[in-house]
Amino acid sequence: MNLRELEPGEVRGRVGDVILALEGVSLSFGGVKALTDVSFDVREHEIRAIIGPNGAGKSSLLNVINGVYRPQQGRVTFRGEVRAAMEPHHAAAMGIARTFQSLALFKGMTVLDNILAGRNLMMRSNVFLQALRVGPALREEIAHRRRVEEIIDFLEIQHVRKTVVGRLPYGLQKRVDLGRALAAEPRVLLLDEPMAGMNIEEKQDMSRFVLDVNDEFGTTVVLIEHDMGVVMDLSDRVVVLDYGRKIADGTPDEVRSSQAVIDAYLGVKH
Amino acid sequence: MTVEIGTTDTFPKLLLHHARTRGDHPAIREKEYGIWQAWTWAEVREEVEWLAAGLARAGLARGAHIAVVGANRPRLYWTLIAAQALGAIPVPFYEDAVAQEMAYVFQNAEIAFAVVEDQEQADKLLEMLPECPKLAHIWYDDPRGLRNYTNPELAAYEALRDSGRAAARAEPGFFEARAARGRGEDVAIMMYTSGTTGHPKGVVLSHDNLIASSRAYAELERLRDDEEVLAYLPMAWIGQNLFSYAQWMAVGFRINCIEAAETVLTDMREIGPTYYFAPPRVLEALLTQVTIRMEDAAAPKRFLFRYFMELARRVGGDLLDGRPVGPGDRLLYALGNLLVYAPLRNALGMSRVRVAYTAGEAIGPDLFVFYRSLGINLKQLYGSTETSVMVCVQHDGAVKPDTVGPPMRGVEVRVTDAGEILLRGPGLFREYYKNEAATREAKDAEGWFHTGDAGYFDATGHLKIIDRAKDVGHLADGTLFAPKYLENKLKFFPHVKEAVAFGDGRPHATAMVNIDMQAVGDWAERRSIPYSGYADLAAKPQVLELVRGCVERVNADLARDPKLAGSQIHRFVVLHKELDADDGELTRTRKVRRRFIAEKYASIVQALDAGAQRCSVEAQVRFEDGRTGSVRAELAIAAAKTFEPAAAKAAA
Numbered sequence: 001m002n003l004r005e006l007e008p009g010e011v012r013g014r015v016g017d018v019i020l021a022l023e024g025v026s027l028s029f030g031g032v033k034a035l036t037d038v039s040f041d042v043r044e045h046e047i048r049a050i051i052g053p054n055g056a057g058k059s060s061l062l063n064v065i066n067g068v069y070r071p072q073q074g075r076v077t078f079r080g081e082v083r084a085a086m087e088p089h090h091a092a093a094m095g096i097a098r099t100f101q102s103l104a105l106f107k108g109m110t111v112l113d114n115i116l117a118g119r120n121l122m123m124r125s126n127v128f129l130q131a132l133r134v135g136p137a138l139r140e141e142i143a144h145r146r147r148v149e150e151i152i153d154f155l156e157i158q159h160v161r162k163t164v165v166g167r168l169p170y171g172l173q174k175r176v177d178l179g180r181a182l183a184a185e186p187r188v189l190l191l192d193e194p195m196a197g198m199n200i201e202e203k204q205d206m207s208r209f210v211l212d213v214n215d216e217f218g219t220t221v222v223l224i225e226h227d228m229g230v231v232m233d234l235s236d237r238v239v240v241l242d243y244g245r246k247i248a249d250g251t252p253d254e255v256r257s258s259q260a261v262i263d264a265y266l267g268v269k270h
Numbered sequence: 271m272t273v274e275i276g277t278t279d280t281f282p283k284l285l286l287h288h289a290r291t292r293g294d295h296p297a298i299r300e301k302e303y304g305i306w307q308a309w310t311w312a313e314v315r316e317e318v319e320w321l322a323a324g325l326a327r328a329g330l331a332r333g334a335h336i337a338v339v340g341a342n343r344p345r346l347y348w349t350l351i352a353a354q355a356l357g358a359i360p361v362p363f364y365e366d367a368v369a370q371e372m373a374y375v376f377q378n379a380e381i382a383f384a385v386v387e388d389q390e391q392a393d394k395l396l397e398m399l400p401e402c403p404k405l406a407h408i409w410y411d412d413p414r415g416l417r418n419y420t421n422p423e424l425a426a427y428e429a430l431r432d433s434g435r436a437a438a439r440a441e442p443g444f445f446e447a448r449a450a451r452g453r454g455e456d457v458a459i460m461m462y463t464s465g466t467t468g469h470p471k472g473v474v475l476s477h478d479n480l481i482a483s484s485r486a487y488a489e490l491e492r493l494r495d496d497e498e499v500l501a502y503l504p505m506a507w508i509g510q511n512l513f514s515y516a517q518w519m520a521v522g523f524r525i526n527c528i529e530a531a532e533t534v535l536t537d538m539r540e541i542g543p544t545y546y547f548a549p550p551r552v553l554e555a556l557l558t559q560v561t562i563r564m565e566d567a568a569a570p571k572r573f574l575f576r577y578f579m580e581l582a583r584r585v586g587g588d589l590l591d592g593r594p595v596g597p598g599d600r601l602l603y604a605l606g607n608l609l610v611y612a613p614l615r616n617a618l619g620m621s622r623v624r625v626a627y628t629a630g631e632a633i634g635p636d637l638f639v640f641y642r643s644l645g646i647n648l649k650q651l652y653g654s655t656e657t658s659v660m661v662c663v664q665h666d667g668a669v670k671p672d673t674v675g676p677p678m679r680g681v682e683v684r685v686t687d688a689g690e691i692l693l694r695g696p697g698l699f700r701e702y703y704k705n706e707a708a709t710r711e712a713k714d715a716e717g718w719f720h721t722g723d724a725g726y727f728d729a730t731g732h733l734k735i736i737d738r739a740k741d742v743g744h745l746a747d748g749t750l751f752a753p754k755y756l757e758n759k760l761k762f763f764p765h766v767k768e769a770v771a772f773g774d775g776r777p778h779a780t781a782m783v784n785i786d787m788q789a790v791g792d793w794a795e796r797r798s799i800p801y802s803g804y805a806d807l808a809a810k811p812q813v814l815e816l817v818r819g820c821v822e823r824v825n826a827d828l829a830r831d832p833k834l835a836g837s838q839i840h841r842f843v844v845l846h847k848e849l850d851a852d853d854g855e856l857t858r859t860r861k862v863r864r865r866f867i868a869e870k871y872a873s874i875v876q877a878l879d880a881g882a883q884r885c886s887v888e889a890q891v892r893f894e895d896g897r898t899g900s901v902r903a904e905l906a907i908a909a910a911k912t913f914e915p916a917a918a919k920a921a922a
Contacts, residue, residue: 145304159530204895212415
């Protein structure tokens with residue numbers, strides 16, 4: 001069965017206004033140009049894929065969006081605000097969460113605690129009250145735990161709730177990483193190769209979770225992925241990068257038939 | 271407290287009774303969001319009332335069928351009672367049934383209404399809509415993923431309940447009035463038998479059938495209203511329905527719905543059921559896990575385990591049955607209890623089990639003795655969908671591993687000259703739905719039900735089941751051959767997941783063996799044997815040797831039984847794929863379909879008979895997403911040592 005059975009009209013109806021826009025972004029490390037004059041936008045509630053060959057600048061782009069790198073030129077507009085300097089924790093506070101290509105989990109902690117850690121920014125009571133688990137801190141913890149349990153239920157990982165993350169197979173760790181990002185209740189979710197190293201079944205599961213996140217919570221998703229089948233099935237629109245430049249941007253069908261993309265992936269005769 | 275055995279004659283009336291007499295007791299729990307959420311009897315009554323009103327408003331009429339599809343969820347249980355209150359007939363389905371299997375039943379029972387668990391089930395029903403034009407309403411419990419569906423047939427459970435709540439408020443007393451109209455002889459439920467051949471048959475059971483059976487068990491075991499029961503088996507299975515629905519209603523105890531299929535062990539430990547029901551395959555899987563973990567344990571622990579399990583095997587069963595045991599052994603057993611048995615019972619979630627039953631198919635005697643020797647009061651019973659599981663049951667203190675006990679009160683059992691078991695009793699079904707021919711064939715003019723099972727009464731009046739009557743055969747030289755008996759013996763080894771024995775009309779008995787991926791995988795890892803997947807692992811010569819060891823031990827065992835010594839397994843093969851219900855090789859309750867397998871793998875069976883060294887096989891497989899493909903493999907045929915009946919002692 002096709003993963004996405006919505007009619008095009010429905011998709012358009014679901015997708016909202018531009019939530020994130022990059023204009024003329026250039027990023028270089030010394031003499032190495034990672035990104036050159038890249039512009040594109042992300043609309044609310046859509047699934048936006050960034051693809052490209054190795055070293056095309058995909059991860060750098062994600063790092064620009066969530067404030068790890070500061071572009072030398074260009075500007076990033078998020079929810080109508082033009083952003084200058086931005087630290088990752090600002091990005092997190094503004095509703096951008098991400099998962100990592102190489103997982104960013106606390107290996108010695110349980111699944112539950114890892115996901116709970118994702119709610120860190122929303123905890124209001126101070127550390128002493130938390131340590132004593134009294135009054136407001138206890139009530140708060142119960143509320144957070146409830147939300148975390150909903151995520152565990154959503155991602156179908158109840159059976160490993162109290163298992164230490166380091167002991168889980170890779171596919172499940174990826175799911176926990178997604179859970180940790182979801183715990184922050186982000187407006188925009190950045191997924192850096194969510195299906196790398198997975199088998200077909202795990203990819204199918206993960207694809208369903210990405211679609212469900214998008215459907216259920218209305219979360220905007222920006223994802224980097226190498227598996228073309230997955231990208232074409234999941235995304236509303238695709239950006240293609242090659243050597244730090246944007247070479248195509250459009251619906252999966254448009255991108256698939258673009259000559260520049262075919263050349264970049266298959267090589268050109270010189 | 272121990273409950274009185276009442277006379278209330280239908281399930282909806284029983285619900286009203288419990289809501290009146292124990293309204294504030296928890297009736298059902300479900301683990302959700304990491305917490306056991308509970309509903310009291312009064313709350314259940316309210317939910318059911320709303321649901322019944324909603325269904326009535328949607329047009330569910332007396333005598334109509336309504337499908338219930340999904341895992342154990344409180345709302346699906348409520349659907350059963352709500353439908354019964356309206357005089358409608360619920361038809362539960364296995365959650366892993368594929369659409370084409372279900373379509374037949376929907377057409378057969380002319381089902382127009384369905385309550386399903388989630389998107390997965392809703393998808394299946396929508397897929398078969400063209401074939402089942404009568405199906406008009408599908409309500410789903412879990413809305414996840416269904417947001418963008420626009421099918422007019424689909425609606426959320428909440429919508430149904432809310433419409434019912436409004437209707438119920440407008441007409442107080444509606445539920446009581448409708449429930450009061452029900453009679454014990456009304457049809458309570460229709461359950462389709464998995465059917466080893468042909469189309470499934472709808473078994474029509476009345477309230478009287480199920481309540482009579484439930485009360486017989488309640489009386490025998492003095493069930494109390496504070497029993498804890500785990501609801502974890504498929505709702506479409508009669509065993510689950512009788513022990514977690516009918517008895518729940520008859521006695522008023524508590525059922526606990528597990529969180530997910532993968533969490534059953536954790537959930538069981540948290541609940542600590544006092545009354546437990548498990549088919550042999552579940553008990554087998556538990557034992558396999560214990561064995562694997564013990565093999566990974568440190569040497570002193572392994573020694574303790576082996577020493578005390580040996581002691582338990584010797585005296586544990588006797589202690590449980592109250593037979594005399596010497597003071598030395600008693601003392602040692604007490605020590606073993608402290609060090610091994612009690613922790614093990616706790617790990618299994620069986621610390622509080624007062625009565626445990628197993629049924630569904632024959633249980634390997636060794637497996638059965640294992641649980642009993644730990645001090646768990648596991649007993650066997652015998653029954654089927656057609657009998658409301660009310661035929662024979664073992665009584666406390668009179669438990670034997672190889673019988674199913676004496677007939678229950680009110681049940682007459684006799685064995686024909688051909689060895690088939692016949693019975694009459696209050697649990698006996700009314701008919702097969704729309705299938706008079708099959709009904710007449712199963713139930714003769716005098717009301718005797720022909721079970722199709724072969725067996726006999728032993729000297730103490732206990733019934734002993736050997737096999738399906740049609741499966742019991744003879745080798746070419748006339749020796750008795752009971753395939754199930756051999757298969758069960760093989761399956762007791764943790765490394766063997768499934769086995770299929772052949773021998774009827776053949777010169778020797780032979781077998782196909784399925785290895786247990788987890789157990790053999792662990793075994794291979796400890797020996798640094800690399801493998802890439804199931805087929806690769808199954809083809810390893812070391813694995814062949816491992817299985818050969820199992821087969822030879824079975825043969826040594828068989829050699830001791832003069833009646834069965836001739837049916838020792840001469841040759842066997844380790845299959846390259848797991849037998850699977852999706853490929854039609856197992857029934858949905860995971861019984862092997864021997865005839866089907868013999869046809870499908872005819873080339874292997876031939877090679878086994880002919881004594882060839884190798885054989886190649888090509889088989890169709892169905893993947894979980896519904897696609898089919900074919901798998902080719904070259905299999906090695908291995909010979910196993912057989913034992914002379916006299917030489918058996920020396921070998922063992």
